[in-house]
Amino acid sequence: AQSVTQLDSQVPVFEEAPVELRCNYSSSVSVYLFWYVQYPNQGLQLLLKYLSGSTLVESINGFEAEFNKSQTSFHLRKPSVHISDTAEYFCAVSYAGGTSYGKLTFGQGTILTVHP
Amino acid sequence: KAGVTQTPRYLIKTRGQQVTLSCSPISGHRSVSWYQQTPGQGLQFLFEYFSETQRNKGNFPGRFSGRQFSNSRSEMNVSTLELGDSALYLCASSLAGHDTEAFFGQGTRLTVV
Numbered sequence: 763a764q765s766v767t768q769l770d771s772q773v774p775v776f777e778e779a780p781v782e783l784r785c786n787y788s789s790s791v792s793v794y795l796f797w798y799v800q801y802p803n804q805g806l807q808l809l810l811k812y813l814s815g816s817t818l819v820e821s822i823n824g825f826e827a828e829f830n831k832s833q834t835s836f837h838l839r840k841p842s843v844h845i846s847d848t849a850e851y852f853c854a855v856s857y858a859g860g861t862s863y864g865k866l867t868f869g870q871g872t873i874l875t876v877h878p
Numbered sequence: 879k880a881g882v883t884q885t886p887r888y889l890i891k892t893r894g895q896q897v898t899l900s901c902s903p904i905s906g907h908r909s910v911s912w913y914q915q916t917p918g919q920g921l922q923f924l925f926e927y928f929s930e931t932q933r934n935k936g937n938f939p940g941r942f943s944g945r946q947f948s949n950s951r952s953e954m955n956v957s958t959l960e961l962g963d964s965a966l967y968l969c970a971s972s973l974a975g976h977d978t979e980a981f982f983g984q985g986t987r988l989t990v991v
Contacts (some may be wrong), residue, residue, distance in 0.1 A: 805982040863933040864911040864926025
């Protein structure tokens with residue numbers, strides 16, 4: 763079965779430190795990859811996406827992720843985090859073709875806590 | 879333009895009752911998907927509608943159903959509520975489906991007592 767694994771359920775870091783949130787997926791077909799962020803009692807906000815083209819994608823608030831097809835990974839990184847980055851982050855995969863319409867498969871989420 | 883709107887935001891129901899949740903997608907989006915989010919199971923796909931047709935369905939019992947109207951607004955219905963149905967229900971809209979980004983609403987928090 764197709765699946766998404768986020769390797770860390772919780773990641774505590776200090777403000778201004780770098781962070782990496784890891785995501786691996788399993789698939790035998792082409793994929794589209796997404797990172798979403800969720801703040802308490804809110805819906806999901808799209809952080810960044812990989813649909814095609816350059817394997818390194820960036821968001822407007824300093825996050826970046828790199829699609830690695832050989833390792834089936836899409837890790838999220840930020841060189842310097844802020845208190846306001848504290849939230850839960852979800853990696854999601856959409857599988858191309860067939861009966862995958864409108865379906866995102868999510869990882870279990872990583873809670874990022876930024877300490878002052 | 880307006881984002882995805884879900885109503886109501888909060889709902890408390892008694893076991894055995896039924897409930898209907900509503901989702902208004904972003905203007906121009908024809909695909910609407912529904913997800914259930916719980917602490918134990920995480921985010922799970924319920925179903926997807928496109929142009930009033932259900933194209934995809936997750937592994938949920940038949941008590942969970944949905945529909946989409948000609949203006950792309952969607953509703954989901956849960957009948958014979960169980961305690962385990964307590965969850966945050968999220969709706970997402972996109973232009974066409976899996977290869978376009980999905981925009982989520984703020985969700986409906988359903989509590990079954």
